[in-house]
Amino acid sequence: MCGRYSETKDINVLEERFDLQIDKKYKPNYNASPGNVLPVITNKDPKNLTFMQWTLLPHWSKERKIKYSTFNAKAEELTEKPSFRSLITTKRCLVPASGFYEWKDVTPEETDMFGQRLPNPKTKKEKQIYFINLKSDELFAMAGLWDEWIDQKTGEIVSSFTIITTTANELVKPIHPERMPVILTRETEKLWLDNSLSKEQLLALLTPYEAQEMKAKPLPGIVDFPNPK
DNA sequence: CCAGACGTTGTT
DNA sequence: GTCTGG
DNA sequence: CCAGACGTTGTT
DNA sequence: GTCTGG
Numbered sequence: 487m488c489g490r491y492s493e494t495k496d497i498n499v500l501e502e503r504f505d506l507q508i509d510k511k512y513k514p515n516y517n518a519s520p521g522n523v524l525p526v527i528t529n530k531d532p533k534n535l536t537f538m539q540w541t542l543l544p545h546w547s548k549e550r551k552i553k554y555s556t557f558n559a560k561a562e563e564l565t566e567k568p569s570f571r572s573l574i575t576t577k578r579c580l581v582p583a584s585g586f587y588e589w590k591d592v593t594p595e596e597t598d599m600f601g602q603r604l605p606n607p608k609t610k611k612e613k614q615i616y617f618i619n620l621k622s623d624e625l626f627a628m629a630g631l632w633d634e635w636i637d638q639k640t641g642e643i644v645s646s647f648t649i650i651t652t653t654a655n656e657l658v659k660p661i662h663p664e665r666m667p668v669i670l671t672r673e674t675e676k677l678w679l680d681n682s683l684s685k686e687q688l689l690a691l692l693t694p695y696e697a698q699e700m701k702a703k704p705l706p707g708i709v710d711f712p713n714p715k
Numbered sequence: 716c717c718a719g720a721c722g723t724t725g726t727t
Numbered sequence: 728g729t730c731t732g733g
Numbered sequence: 734c735c736a737g738a739c740g741t742t743g744t745t
Numbered sequence: 746g747t748c749t750g751g
Binding site for chain 1: 724
């Protein structure tokens, strides 16, 4: 899945990579989390960064808060889910990232008084965090959907987005066996924002990224990933 | 008809 | 255990 | 995704 | 908003 990512490149690198004019203040973020307001590039305004809350709030929601998990959307089920199905044709976005994080469950070694490894360790589960990105260390775009919710009392508009997931590729599987974010290539990211494509053409873009173009690195902790200068 | 759900991941 | 906030 | 909270009454 | 279950 994708529940934490980073965007640690300088504003100039981001502008050049995605051909943007950035007027709003933008800060690199090594710890982008669900609920945060983060920059995306929408099909509606592809030359600018748009800041939205990560966790999709459907336009028909009665409450300002959603009670179930919508920070990811399964690519295979997009067209069926009430929260997402209307968005594929009208509200797509790119989520710029320098990498994403996955936590691998680690069963700690436990030995008995003779130094023999116990088959069923009773110690608590531990997790090892990994930073996953492109071998080139370049920025990339994850595929997303967005929506707008209007507060009926105040008229305030809350914009939000979700990151689409697909099956884990060979690089991610050992860390996190099931899911990973959809990462687009420089070619398919243009198509994802293209309003002339059919729904079928768009859905065909949502495939796992080439594993050989990616790398993973264990980190001592999420805050230990170096910030840009 | 109305009421209620609407989601993802990984698991004991 | 389960929900909320970030 | 993880980390942290998870409660009440009456008051210094 | 729109579908499902009762």
